[in-house]
Amino acid sequence: MRVGITGANGYVGTILRATFAEEGHEVIAFVRPNRVTSESAAAMAGVAEWRPYEIRRPPSGSAISDLDVLIHGAWDLTLVSAGDVWGVNVSGSQQLLRNAADAGVRPGHFHLLDVRL
Numbered sequence: 001m002r003v004g005i006t007g008a009n010g011y012v013g014t015i016l017r018a019t020f021a022e023e024g025h026e027v028i029a030f031v032r033p034n035r036v037t038s039e040s041a042a043a044m045a046g047v048a049e050w051r052p053y054e055i056r057r058p059p060s061g062s063a064i065s066d067l068d069v070l071i072h073g074a075w076d077l078t079l080v081s082a083g084d085v086w087g088v089n090v091s092g093s094q095q096l097l098r099n100a101a102d103a104g105v106r107p108g109h110f111h112l113l114d115v116r117l
Helices: 013-020 036-045 080-102
Strands: 002-006 028-031 047-052 069-072 111-112
Touching: 013 028, 028 036, 069 080
Parallel strands: 002 028, 002 069, 028 047, 069 111
Antiparallel strands: none
16 A cells, blocks of 8 residues: 655654554655755655655645555644644645545545644
């Protein structure tokens, strides 16, 4: 199964990435472009492919249409005002969900992680 994970280099994303890879799934890691360096590339062991991802500009349907499952764990934790959190994180998540639906990611195969846990 091809599993896409946004926020794949975050705490939870790292655990999910490793778990899915160990189970034999093909992991597509969506990470901030500035977070992929030669050091972090080594940390991406088990990832079949990494793709740039920014919550402010979610990927279009063509970038996610080849996935069987999409797990959305990206969240910009640097934002503090409610307006910024809503304008970036919530709106970006909503747009990603719309893009996933448009790309044919079936309902029930898109998972949104709650960062407040």
